[in-house]
Amino acid sequence: MSDSPTATGAAKTRPLSPHLSIYKPIPTMVMSILHRITGAALYFGTILVAWWLIAAASGPQAYATVEWFFSSILGRLILFGYTWALMHHMLGGLKHLVQDTGSGLEKQFTTRMAKLHPVASTLLTILIWIVGYAVR
Amino acid sequence: MANQNDMRTPLSRVRGLGSAREGTEHFWRQRLTAIANIPLLGFFIFVVVKLNGAGHAELVAYLSQPWVAIIMLIVLGSGIYHMKLGMQVIIEDYVHGGSGKLLLIANTFFAIALATACGFAILKLGFGG
Numbered sequence: 371m372s373d374s375p376t377a378t379g380a381a382k383t384r385p386l387s388p389h390l391s392i393y394k395p396i397p398t399m400v401m402s403i404l405h406r407i408t409g410a411a412l413y414f415g416t417i418l419v420a421w422w423l424i425a426a427a428s429g430p431q432a433y434a435t436v437e438w439f440f441s442s443i444l445g446r447l448i449l450f451g452y453t454w455a456l457m458h459h460m461l462g463g464l465k466h467l468v469q470d471t472g473s474g475l476e477k478q479f480t481t482r483m484a485k486l487h488p489v490a491s492t493l494l495t496i497l498i499w500i501v502g503y504a505v506r
Numbered sequence: 507m508a509n510q511n512d513m514r515t516p517l518s519r520v521r522g523l524g525s526a527r528e529g530t531e532h533f534w535r536q537r538l539t540a541i542a543n544i545p546l547l548g549f550f551i552f553v554v555v556k557l558n559g560a561g562h563a564e565l566v567a568y569l570s571q572p573w574v575a576i577i578m579l580i581v582l583g584s585g586i587y588h589m590k591l592g593m594q595v596i597i598e599d600y601v602h603g604g605s606g607k608l609l610l611i612a613n614t615f616f617a618i619a620l621a622t623a624c625g626f627a628i629l630k631l632g633f634g635g
Contacts, residue, residue, distance in 0.1 A: 409592045416589060419582070420620055423627035426569070427635065430562040441559070456547065463540045470537065498551060506559040 397484035404488075405462035408455040415452045453498055458491035532591060539588035546581040553578070566635035575632030582624040590617035 393399060422440075425432040439445045465483065468474050474483070512519075523529040553574070557565050569575060590613060597609045 406596060409589075410596060413589045413593050416586065416620060420623050420627070423624050423631070426562065426565055427627035427630040429635075433562040433565070453551075456551075460544065460547065464544070467537065467540060498555060502555045502558050505555060 396481070398480050401462065401484040401487050405459060405466075408459040408462070411455045412452070412459055415448075415455065418448070418452065450495065450499065454491055454495045457494040457498075458488065461487055461490055461494075532594070536588065536591045536595075539584045539591070542580075542584045543588055546577070546584055549577055550581045550585075566631055569628070569631040570634050572632065575628055578628045578632075579625060582621065582628065586617050586621045586624070590614065593617075 390403060422436055425436040440449060465474070465487070474480070521529070553568075557568060560568075569578065593613050594610060597606055597613060601609055
């Protein structure tokens with residue numbers, strides 16, 4: 371081993387692990403970090419699902435409060451963001467499942483997919499909301 | 507074959523569980539729940555879209571159908587397990603030392619509390635609210 375960790379100056383010349391603040395943002399990298407961010411957002415968003423279910427199980431009064439919140443402007447904004455995060459994370463997950471098989475890893479292809487990814491998430495989200503408004 | 511300096515026993519190498527004693531279990535379960543979540547969350551969106559703006563009575567009537575309650579239990583089970591595994595990786599990547607350990611414990615507690623709360627609510631609704 372030529373570069374032992376104890377060698378003088380070795381630590382300085384070693385490559386840094388990818389820091390978001392150092393690398394120039396490229397589509398694949400932005401989608402990668404968005405996958406993690408949407409995952410974390412969905413993690414906390416699940417509290418809303420629990421609130422909805424617990425309120426429904428508690429009775430009409432508790433449920434009325436949840437309905438009031440989710441039909442407010444802020445509530446709708448949060449739910450819209452939640453839908454987008456879910457769609458984005460699902461499409462990212464599908465990408466990961468395909469890439470786990472070793473396919474779809476060519477440089478140009480991954481970049482094209484990364485550029486299409488947020489467009490597809492947004493279209494799916496809008497579609498779900500159109501259906502949501504259409505059925506009521 | 508094996509490196510001369512490899513102190514692992516042949517059995518340990520075959521099991522391939524590594525120092526964490528769980529091998530690829532975390533990776534695999536993350537993928538397994540990911541695959542399950544695609545149709546399950548699809549169903550969840552269907553239910554939420556269908557019941558948006560519905561009153562309490564309609565919601566309870568819908569969720570008290572056994573097949574709906576059963577699928578909803580699996581949705582929340584698979585979803586919360588996937589979410590717990592994902593947050594574990596985020597914590598392991600960014601938070602080191604004692605506070606990381608505390609967050610990992612909090613993550614497990616949170617996931618179990620959330621799963622129990624959702625599970626109980628779905629069961630209560632499933633049995634008629």
